[in-house]
Amino acid sequence: MRKRKFEELFFRVLMVFATILVSGSFFLIVGTIFFKGLPYLNWDMITKTPGGGFYIGKEGGILNAIIGSFYVAGGATILGLIISIPVAIFINLYMDGKRFLSNTIRMAFDVLFGIPSIVYGAFGFLIMVYFGIRASLLGGIIAVTLLVIPILVRTLDEVIRTVPFELRDATLSLGATRWETAKVVLRQIRPGIFTAILLSFGRAIGDVASVLFTAGFSDNIPTSLHEPAATLPLAIFFQLGSPVEEVQGRGYASALILTIIVLIITVLADILIKKFSKHKI
Amino acid sequence: MTKTPHISVQHLDVHIGAQHILKDININIPDKKVTSIIGPSGCGKTTLLKSFNRLWDNTADVKITGKVLVDGEDIYAPDAEVTHIRKKMGLLSQRPYPLPMSIYDNVAYGPRIHGIRKKQVLDQLVEEQLKATGLWNEVKDRLNASATRLSIGQQQRLCLARGLAVGPEIILGDESTSALDPVSTAIIEDLFISLKEKYSIVLVTHILRQARRVSDYIIFVYMGKIIEFGPTEEVLLNPKEELTKEYVKGYIS
Numbered sequence: 001m002r003k004r005k006f007e008e009l010f011f012r013v014l015m016v017f018a019t020i021l022v023s024g025s026f027f028l029i030v031g032t033i034f035f036k037g038l039p040y041l042n043w044d045m046i047t048k049t050p051g052g053g054f055y056i057g058k059e060g061g062i063l064n065a066i067i068g069s070f071y072v073a074g075g076a077t078i079l080g081l082i083i084s085i086p087v088a089i090f091i092n093l094y095m096d097g098k099r100f101l102s103n104t105i106r107m108a109f110d111v112l113f114g115i116p117s118i119v120y121g122a123f124g125f126l127i128m129v130y131f132g133i134r135a136s137l138l139g140g141i142i143a144v145t146l147l148v149i150p151i152l153v154r155t156l157d158e159v160i161r162t163v164p165f166e167l168r169d170a171t172l173s174l175g176a177t178r179w180e181t182a183k184v185v186l187r188q189i190r191p192g193i194f195t196a197i198l199l200s201f202g203r204a205i206g207d208v209a210s211v212l213f214t215a216g217f218s219d220n221i222p223t224s225l226h227e228p229a230a231t232l233p234l235a236i237f238f239q240l241g242s243p244v245e246e247v248q249g250r251g252y253a254s255a256l257i258l259t260i261i262v263l264i265i266t267v268l269a270d271i272l273i274k275k276f277s278k279h280k281i
Numbered sequence: 282m283t284k285t286p287h288i289s290v291q292h293l294d295v296h297i298g299a300q301h302i303l304k305d306i307n308i309n310i311p312d313k314k315v316t317s318i319i320g321p322s323g324c325g326k327t328t329l330l331k332s333f334n335r336l337w338d339n340t341a342d343v344k345i346t347g348k349v350l351v352d353g354e355d356i357y358a359p360d361a362e363v364t365h366i367r368k369k370m371g372l373l374s375q376r377p378y379p380l381p382m383s384i385y386d387n388v389a390y391g392p393r394i395h396g397i398r399k400k401q402v403l404d405q406l407v408e409e410q411l412k413a414t415g416l417w418n419e420v421k422d423r424l425n426a427s428a429t430r431l432s433i434g435q436q437q438r439l440c441l442a443r444g445l446a447v448g449p450e451i452i453l454g455d456e457s458t459s460a461l462d463p464v465s466t467a468i469i470e471d472l473f474i475s476l477k478e479k480y481s482i483v484l485v486t487h488i489l490r491q492a493r494r495v496s497d498y499i500i501f502v503y504m505g506k507i508i509e510f511g512p513t514e515e516v517l518l519n520p521k522e523e524l525t526k527e528y529v530k531g532y533i534s
Contacts, residue, residue, distance in 0.1 A: 096339045096340065096341065097339065097340070097341050098341070099341050164378060166374045166375075166376065166378045167378045167380070168339070169336055169372065169374065169378075170372070170374065170378045170380065170440065170443075171380065171390070172336065172339070172367060173334055173336065173367050173370065173371070173372035173444070173453075174367065174368070174371075174390065174391040174394065174443065174444065174447050175364040175365065175367045175368030175391065175394065175395060175447060176364070176391075176394050177364055177394075180394050184380055184381065184390075187380075187381045187382065188380075188381040190381075
């Protein structure tokens, strides 16, 4: 009897400890960038591009990187979605008689999911060299699209698989074609599509390695796809590497901005998911 | 001259994987009557029902041989147009699965995919079918509300209305009341009885009392074979086959 009670207590303490450790380190991370970055966070940081001498501690902001990051992550997510939705629909609704093939494709995307982003960066760079594209917004978008496609496909795939078969039977038995059925399924999974967009955007906006050689870096806001674009992770990287205290502090402020952006997107997605799940069974 | 029945099954065999689910099924489904397929779980009742509108097409490892003639046309012939065949049959599944859209759009979905665009025509169709399923008075003020807001019994009637809206000749019910409460079950059963004036109805049920209440004919299936087919009273009260007798009396299930 005492042994069982001890066992109960032991594992309880273990679980509480693990929970505290994980949530504690979360607050530690957020706290660090908050306290180190907040003193350097000002209106200029998010409304101005770097001025002359920004990297030795003089005036300016990181608007170039904020906009650049939105361009790259947004472009890659949109492009990725255009490619991923048909893939997810195809392996689920058109290949149902060929389970071996569809599972092989799923496995391929699982493998791609696990590939480090530097590999996508390198691959994107090769594509750019082949087509003669220089480090630019377009290059960054291409590399990051490669990075997010596996995330999008696998997320959408999982979501589509939660749609009951009976719903497909319902439309099919009304005489709907597969494509018409797919449209109903897409409607059913709208909240899931938002989740996929969120995951993809979150990954895209925070990734350094894939944009390292593909997007380049620039103190200006890109005005075309062929100009190099700054991104937040790279801006953080460059600033933290500086020996100037002022610049380092701004690095933390930049990290804070990136975290806040991701937070806003998360909350926004949550609201949208609730709004769009109105018709869900 | 004998009229061809809406559904005529000839030498139908269904294999799923290595299992032989249905064995040499031959049956003519009576028109404008309610026919119940009864039998123990796993005997092939649902398989038989789903083979009437080729819902097995999208499942791996299913092999179907033999003929299912719908209005004299073999639906498993290589040149058969599957959407056209399915349009002739409304399916009511075990649980209601309303489409993720409004009440109105659920009923209008079928007509829309078959090319009806005029709002007037759609309005009329929606009203007609909702009246036919007794839902009209309950939902007429909230046709744009989400279909999922309805109670489960109402959802099932909505699914029936949705099926009727494409103008089928046949209604297929796959244990359509198994998820419903007794009151909703009674409403659906009454609907089946009133709808047989216009439609040929085939139901799968494992509830003998339900089969007795609603059906004119009964098909008893056991281990993938049709054991007995005949008028309800005859099969249930005076079965010819020993297996049917045992099933009806509750010795086997």
